[in-house]
Every structure is written in C-alpha cells, then in structure tokens.
Amino acid sequence: MKKIGLFTSGGDSPGMNACIRAVVRSAIYHNVSVVGIMRGYVGLISGEMMSMDIGSVSNIIQQGGTILKTARSKEFRTKEGREAAAQNIKKWGIDGLVAIGGDGTFRGASDFNEEHGIPIIGVPGTIDNDIRGTDFTIGYDTAINTALDSIDRIRDTAASHDRIFFIEVMGRHTGFIALDVGVAGGAEYILIPEVMTDIDKVSQLLLHGIQRGKNSSIVIVAEGDEEGGAYKIAEMVKEKTGIDYRVTILGHIQRGGSPTVRDRVLASKLGAGAVELLIEGVSGVMVGEINNKMEPTPLENIWDGKKEIDKNLIRLAEMLSI
Ligand code: F6P
Secondary structure, three states: OOEEEEEEOOOOOOOHHHHHHHHHHHHHHOOOEEEEEOOOHHHHHHOOEEEEOHHHHOOOOOOOOOOOOOOOOOHHHOHHHHHHHHHHHHHHOOOEEEEEEOHHHHHHHHHHHHHHOOOEEEEEEOOOOOOOOOOOOEOHHHHHHHHHHHHHHHHHHHHHHOOEEEEEEOOOOOOHHHHHHHHHOOOOEEEOOOOOOOHHHHHHHHHHHHHOOOOOEEEEEEOOOOOOOHHHHHHHHHHHHOOOOEEEEOHHHHHOOOOOHHHHHHHHHHHHHHHHHHHHOOOOEEEEEEOOEEEEEEHHHHOOOOOOOOHHHHHHHHHHOO
C-alpha cells in the first residue's frame, strides 16, 4: 500500500475533518501518501483530486463540515460512472480508498470494490447514528448536544408562556437522535419511527399534564416518524384536545458546529484504524467501535438489517415522563 485515496460522502457531520486529519497523518506516519478526493464520488468520477501533506490538515480538528466537501452522486450508481472513477484511480496510482460517510456511501463502495477490486475501508460518519457495526457514528455526539442546547432554550420559553412545543429533530428513518435528546431534555413525549405513534396517547398525556397544573410540555418528534412531521402531528393533537402549540424544526443546525471531544477522539481512532487495516491488506469492511474496541464489519452486513434502538431507553423515557 503506497497511496491511499480519501473522500467524504453523504451528509457532512462534525468530526469528519478530525477523521481526515487522522487518515492523512497516520498514513504519512506509515510512509503511505494520501490523495484527497473532492465531493465524494463526484470528484472520483470527475478526477477532482489533490495530494495531501501533513500541513494540509493543520488546524482542522476543531472544524465542523468537511474540507474535502461532500455530495451525493447519482452517476456513481451507474456502471459507467464507476468505470470512470476506476480510470481516475489508475491515473493517480491509488492502491486503496478510505470512504467516510453513511450507508449510502458504503453501498457505492461495496459495488466499486466488487467490480474493480479496489481495496476500500469505510468509516461511519453521519449525525444519524443509524449505521450497524459501530456503537456511535462520527458526528452523532455533537449533533445530540447541539439539539439538546436548542431544546433547553425552547423549554425556557415553553415554561414562561405555558406552551406546548413540538420540536422536530433529524435522524432520517431512525429515532436515535430523538430518543437521546428526548430523555436528556426531559421531554414529555418522544415520537420515533421505531415505535408506532399513538396520537390519542400523546393527547391524553398532554391533557393529563394540564389537569394537574403542568402547562408547558415538550414533545420531540423524529423527522422519520410514520405519522409525518411535527406540524402534522401537532395539528392532529390540537384537533383532539384543542391545545394550542408551537413547532420548531431544528433542521440543519444539527449538522454543523465544532465537534465534541467524543467525536474528535472517535474520528481520530477510526481514521487511523482504517489506514492500518488497508496496510494490513484488509478490504471491503467498515471500521467501527463496539464496546470501546475497534471492530471491522463487512460492508454488506452494514445495511443487512436495521440498527436496533435501545428498548430500555424507550421504557425509561416513558417512565420518566408521566
Ligand atoms: O443523514 C444526515 C441527514 O442530516 C438526515 O438526518 C436528514 O434526513 C438528511 O441528512 C437531510 O439531507 P439534506 O442535507 O440533503 O437535506
């Protein structure tokens, strides 16, 4: 392994830069050079690449986003797109790839690996934490802390005005963010796609709260909840109860910002881990961390089923929100 190609793909997440830094520095430490590929698979196809040295990753560990930029590429889903990418890999003399991203990124990586035999290691980077094979994804810890900070602020207003707030958080098709920030933010109700939403139950709980003099409440809604977004759910509750409400959609605020300690450390470990796996001749896996131990998982196992949400936390949330 003489030269590694590195890119970020899918939604950006805080800690991607710390991971880029770890890949570049650990590779150079092992006498392997690094080529940075811009905008994920888009740059792999167009050939927008550059050599990276130690200085190119200075002063980025604390920055959110990704200096390599990111994109979602439709072209890479075609055989022709992947063929063009393989040509660029050859042109640049790249012997292996590190792909930082979510499960869409890994599906592309797996196809590419199968068709062109280019060694690839995936690193889980997404705020959603919806990737199997790792306890946490890079960016998740920062995102939940950012969301929680906003929820705490909204609670001040909810309490001052005796209001019910429905706050929508990201998470794509999963409720990891919603469940964690709901418990940490003392939400009265948490709606996630993993649990069937019962509008009657939400309504009863809020009414019960009002009857016992609790006039402000926070309902956390995961964007992927099957009943629809926070506006729709709030309106359904209003129809049943007559309770007035306010809605806040936290949106992309959750994606940016300086990564937390946990995200920087995780990103550093996984970035260096990916390089070392490539050097050892491993390929077609994602490197994750399970119970504090680095674990490789074959790429195809990543999307072969859904990552389980913590059932005990769901129970705890119910117990504490009465
Ligand atoms: O995967 C990260 C994520 O922020 C999801 O939580 C969200 O559903 C999606 O990306 C939003 O994507 P976009 O930035 O393309 O609107």
